[in-house]
Amino acid sequence: MSRRRTAARVAFFAVGALTIAAAVYIMVRRIGLNPELDFGAGAYYYADIPEYEKVLDWDSYQARLPYWVYVVLFLAWGAFMYWLWKRIDQHSNSSVNMNKLNHPAILVVDMLNDFVTGSLACDRGKAIVPATARLLDAAREKGVPVIFCNDCHLPGIDRELALWGDHAIKGTPGAEVIPELKLSDKDYVVPKRRYSGFFQTDLDILLKELGVKTVIITGLHTHMCCRHTSADAYMLGYDVVVAKEATNAFTEEDYQGGLAYLKTCYGADAYSNDELIAAF
Numbered sequence: 001m002s003r004r005r006t007a008a009r010v011a012f013f014a015v016g017a018l019t020i021a022a023a024v025y026i027m028v029r030r031i032g033l034n035p036e037l038d039f040g041a042g043a044y045y046y047a048d049i050p051e052y053e054k055v056l057d058w059d060s061y062q063a064r065l066p067y068w069v070y071v072v073l074f075l076a077w078g079a080f081m082y083w084l085w086k087r088i089d090q091h092s093n094s095s096v097n098m099n100k101l102n103h104p105a106i107l108v109v110d111m112l113n114d115f116v117t118g119s120l121a122c123d124r125g126k127a128i129v130p131a132t133a134r135l136l137d138a139a140r141e142k143g144v145p146v147i148f149c150n151d152c153h154l155p156g157i158d159r160e161l162a163l164w165g166d167h168a169i170k171g172t173p174g175a176e177v178i179p180e181l182k183l184s185d186k187d188y189v190v191p192k193r194r195y196s197g198f199f200q201t202d203l204d205i206l207l208k209e210l211g212v213k214t215v216i217i218t219g220l221h222t223h224m225c226c227r228h229t230s231a232d233a234y235m236l237g238y239d240v241v242v243a244k245e246a247t248n249a250f251t252e253e254d255y256q257g258g259l260a261y262l263k264t265c266y267g268a269d270a271y272s273n274d275e276l277i278a279a280f
Contacts, residue, residue: 015122015190019077050251056235101241101279105145105212107197107233109219109247110228111181112150114167114174116220124248124255125220131245132218135273136181142280147188148164148177149197149229158193198232207238214239216276217268218246222258234266244270 075099111132112118116125136146151168153161154174161167168175170191177183190203199202209213215233217226217240226247230240242262249255273280 043256081110101214103213104216105147105209106139106216108148111178111219112168112178113178116178118174119167120249127248128248131273134181135243135246138277144280149190149192152191153193162211196228196232204236214241216241216243221249222247223249223254227258230262230266230268240266240268242268243276244268245273
């Protein structure tokens with residue numbers, strides 16, 4: 001549990017203890033001033049208090065309220081405190097596994113012109129562009145490395161081209177990162193000729209020299225290149241996390257199946273942008 005959440009829980013218990021103490025004090029003073037009142041009476045009114053007591057005795061001033069008002073206020077405050085506790089507990093539970101977000105880097109897999117708008121255009125790829133851009137901007141602001149793992153194929157040579165046709169050919173516009181992601185001079189680019197960002201590339205040595213322990217997977221496609229990149233990351237000892245709003249696949253079935261496979265085989269939990277950004 002983070003220090004922030006620990007402090008929130010301590011503050012919660014402190015406020016709760018003070019609330020109970022205040023409620024007990026008020027009720028004791030209330031009963032002590034007029035022990036014969038019942039819940040239906042509500043009869044110790046401000047107008048009945050002598051003028052000197054209005055000035056000198058704050059408890060007498062408070063005693064004008066009937067019992068049921070105290071009960072309602074106490075129950076309302078209790079309901080608020082219960083809601084607050086559930087919120088704190090929800091955030092704590094949702095972030096239990098976020099502890100493994102240790103020295104993270106974001107891997108952006110194949111967010112290229114050919115994959116989004118070109119020869120392998122995918123509407124579901126277009127749909128994640130705003131979320132991906134937001135995540136990358138937040139990562140850059142927080143000093144989290146952003147690494148683009150880009151297909152960069154040799155025409156007539158690479159085996160993948162036989163299955164998928166020409167795409168992301170080295171030196172062509174189709175092999176460039178989509179402009180919406182604003183490739184920065186501070187970002188890193190790792191060209192690849194296979195599905196995985198690690199296979200026969202320098203991604204592993206780059207991550208090690210950056211001190212990265214956790215990779216956050218984004219991009220296309222969840223069940224293919226993201227899956228193979230996650231597999232190698234896991235085999236090489238990295239923790240794997242998925243940015244569920246910043247990855248997608250050709251179909252919903254492919255997307256959900258990809259997430260399930262990553263969770264089952266590599267322990268890769270999927271988190272929203274808000275959760276990830278809060279953990280940077």
